[in-house]
Amino acid sequence: MSAALDIRGLTKEYVAGKPVLRNLDLSIGAEGITAIIGPSGTGKSTLLRCINRLVEPTKGEIRLTGAEGSIDVAKLRGRALRLARRRIGMVFQEYNLVERLSVMENVLCGRLGYVPLWRAWLRKYPEQDIARAFQLLDAVGLPEHATRRADALSGGQRQRVGIARALMQRPDLLLADEPTSSLDPRTSVEVLEMLTNLAGAEGVPVIINIHNVALAKRYAKRIVGMSGGAIVFDGKPEDLEDSHLSQIYGGEDWL
Amino acid sequence: MSATTTTGDTLAPLRREWIRHTPAERLTRWVMTLTIVAATVWAVRTIDIIPEFLIDAPEQMADLLLRMWPPDLAYYPTTVHGALIETLHIATLGTVFGFLMAIPLALLAARNICRIPALNALAQVGLVASRSVNSLVWALIFVAVFGPGAAAGVFAIAFRSIGFVGKLLAEALEEMNPGPREALRAAGAPWGAEMLKAVWPQIRPAFWGVALFRWDINVRESAVLGLVGAGGIGVVLEDAINFFQWDQVATILLAILAVVLVAEIVVTRVRARLL
Amino acid sequence: MSDSALPAPQAEASARRAFAPDWGMRILGILLIAYLFYAASQLDLGLGRFITGLGEGGRFLARMVPPNFERWELLLEGLLESIQIAVLATVVGIILSLPLGLLAARNLAPWWVSGPVRAFIAVCRSLHYVIVAIIFVKAIGFGAMAGVAALVVASIGFAAKLFAEAVEEISMKPVEAVRATGASAMAVLIYAVLPQVASRFVGFSLYQLDSNLRNSTLVGIVGAGGIGGTLFAAFKRFDYDFVSAILLAIIALILLAEVISGRIRAAMR
Numbered sequence: 074m075s076a077a078l079d080i081r082g083l084t085k086e087y088v089a090g091k092p093v094l095r096n097l098d099l100s101i102g103a104e105g106i107t108a109i110i111g112p113s114g115t116g117k118s119t120l121l122r123c124i125n126r127l128v129e130p131t132k133g134e135i136r137l138t139g140a141e142g143s144i145d146v147a148k149l150r151g152r153a154l155r156l157a158r159r160r161i162g163m164v165f166q167e168y169n170l171v172e173r174l175s176v177m178e179n180v181l182c183g184r185l186g187y188v189p190l191w192r193a194w195l196r197k198y199p200e201q202d203i204a205r206a207f208q209l210l211d212a213v214g215l216p217e218h219a220t221r222r223a224d225a226l227s228g229g230q231r232q233r234v235g236i237a238r239a240l241m242q243r244p245d246l247l248l249a250d251e252p253t254s255s256l257d258p259r260t261s262v263e264v265l266e267m268l269t270n271l272a273g274a275e276g277v278p279v280i281i282n283i284h285n286v287a288l289a290k291r292y293a294k295r296i297v298g299m300s301g302g303a304i305v306f307d308g309k310p311e312d313l314e315d316s317h318l319s320q321i322y323g324g325e326d327w328l
Numbered sequence: 329m330s331a332t333t334t335t336g337d338t339l340a341p342l343r344r345e346w347i348r349h350t351p352a353e354r355l356t357r358w359v360m361t362l363t364i365v366a367a368t369v370w371a372v373r374t375i376d377i378i379p380e381f382l383i384d385a386p387e388q389m390a391d392l393l394l395r396m397w398p399p400d401l402a403y404y405p406t407t408v409h410g411a412l413i414e415t416l417h418i419a420t421l422g423t424v425f426g427f428l429m430a431i432p433l434a435l436l437a438a439r440n441i442c443r444i445p446a447l448n449a450l451a452q453v454g455l456v457a458s459r460s461v462n463s464l465v466w467a468l469i470f471v472a473v474f475g476p477g478a479a480a481g482v483f484a485i486a487f488r489s490i491g492f493v494g495k496l497l498a499e500a501l502e503e504m505n506p507g508p509r510e511a512l513r514a515a516g517a518p519w520g521a522e523m524l525k526a527v528w529p530q531i532r533p534a535f536w537g538v539a540l541f542r543w544d545i546n547v548r549e550s551a552v553l554g555l556v557g558a559g560g561i562g563v564v565l566e567d568a569i570n571f572f573q574w575d576q577v578a579t580i581l582l583a584i585l586a587v588v589l590v591a592e593i594v595v596t597r598v599r600a601r602l603l
Numbered sequence: 604m605s606d607s608a609l610p611a612p613q614a615e616a617s618a619r620r621a622f623a624p625d626w627g628m629r630i631l632g633i634l635l636i637a638y639l640f641y642a643a644s645q646l647d648l649g650l651g652r653f654i655t656g657l658g659e660g661g662r663f664l665a666r667m668v669p670p671n672f673e674r675w676e677l678l679l680e681g682l683l684e685s686i687q688i689a690v691l692a693t694v695v696g697i698i699l700s701l702p703l704g705l706l707a708a709r710n711l712a713p714w715w716v717s718g719p720v721r722a723f724i725a726v727c728r729s730l731h732y733v734i735v736a737i738i739f740v741k742a743i744g745f746g747a748m749a750g751v752a753a754l755v756v757a758s759i760g761f762a763a764k765l766f767a768e769a770v771e772e773i774s775m776k777p778v779e780a781v782r783a784t785g786a787s788a789m790a791v792l793i794y795a796v797l798p799q800v801a802s803r804f805v806g807f808s809l810y811q812l813d814s815n816l817r818n819s820t821l822v823g824i825v826g827a828g829g830i831g832g833t834l835f836a837a838f839k840r841f842d843y844d845f846v847s848a849i850l851l852a853i854i855a856l857i858l859l860a861e862v863i864s865g866r867i868r869a870a871m872r
Contacts, residue, residue, distance in 0.1 A: 186785025
């Protein structure tokens, strides 16, 4: 199979003349977890948000290839954009659950791109959706929490609901924006472990922004180092050396 | 919906039912919906709805608006301007008088200032009485007392403001930090000094906030007092409507709209600078 | 902090005062007092007038007691009509305020939608409901319908503004997440926006019912139905004992409504 995601010449300028992403090229295949590392403010988050167009790219092509064919996400509008978005799951740093809804409703949010509005409104989801939601809740270890309100959960539990919601979309690609930055070290490992296993079982490639280089090396098949809005390292975790890190983050006293 | 469960699918053990609300929650929702619907139906069925009136309402409304256009702007300098200024005087004087009467009541109502429960309760009754009578009704009362004119309007605004201002000031007083007062009392300061140097600095932001807020409301309210003869632009409006001078009515409405909007902008600006 | 190690303060006579006089505030205070005297003289508010007024007020109060409840049927009829006006105005007003409030929220609607909608809401709020009632009385005739229409306008002015403010305060994070699943705009509204504001909306609606009830006792003064008409007529006929009966009834109704809505609000928490 060809690359699932093919980014060509992606540029983003929030303020004209000050690009956050500079003419970026990146291809992601069906190869498991790709970790993007780099200092804060270097455009990692912007890159992920350009892929599902939560942020409008200034220039470039974002080609998504999957079961439903190949499309350039950067050119889509309206309904076509929504259809593309439902093929891309996303996990957020601060979970971004709807706190006043139940866990089940949050997971079923992943079907909103598929079900008609009246079903969503009345919570009359198709039976197989509900069955899959339970299956995912079992998989993330929260089977008995379905009817609890999301704001009653701990941070780690919320992030698991976030993962279940993203997988509920049956995505071709999963984006994870700093999924562990709000969690303690032990929970971070648990959540990453879960994300890796589930995405592997479903055969979904994952792009993950991460600050923790050690975790990135442990879970990723491939590491992309970014600095100043451009890619400065792209390779296997074992090839990542201190000289690269110093190039990515600057300085070397911290190493 | 378990019709398909017999066909041996692998999901069967996972086919759990998801119910959004507990039975108690559903019951409350039903009762609430039913109450709202029943009240609406009752109101619609008993109220005087004259279908003929309702049917040609849009037509009548359009006719009215057509007659209002263009507004008779020549009417503004001769009559409207003076009445508008009078309205602003009524609103401002009413606010100030209202404050003069509300401050002692607020001090009496605040339980940390006045330690006598009977006086607290009495002050609360006074505040509630002032609040539950609308300014237009106060205006009717003061027109009966003073006769028609702006004086009745000033008193109506003042008496309506007492309850509102007094309640908010009393709340601000009760929420303040007792520390500075204790410090002053420990230093042997008399009551007056305690009020001036420990209490006033703490409630000053609330005081000015309430003053601006109430003045803004009073500008709106004083515009209608004239309808019952209590002075201001309402008198001019009433006359224009009674003589079916719709182009003049339009001028007056525009003037009121402008003053109210300007008052709101002024209050927001001043508040942003004060607080 | 003067420290001995620091060089001596230059020009020791340059009066270091503990309290700097706030000339701005003083001038403002003097201007305000001057204005009060000017305005009082403009409105012909003298002390003599006040004293005659006190005498009149005493006589007026004496005629108000005891309140006369003989015409209680008329009173009850007026009160019920006021309640009906309030209920209808609230239901229609809230139904209209919901979409308007969402369209007026600057974090969801584009500026070219929220701008005009906000202006419309501001106009609804700026015109006093009694003035709106007069216009409706002229347009659709005397009676409760005019009162309902006027209070619907007032309800939009207040409820839609509060709705819009509540929507502007929501967290955009869930909105972003639900949008990222490919949900349509309406689905985003139902799943990410409304759950965050629903309980506040119910609170605002109760509050609006409360204030519509107060206002519905008044629109009758200009002929728009309810107890206000009865009150105005009693005033004009100098039936002051009936006036006091009506006022007591209105106050009782308003306090009762306040207690009930307070209970409901407390129960919802």
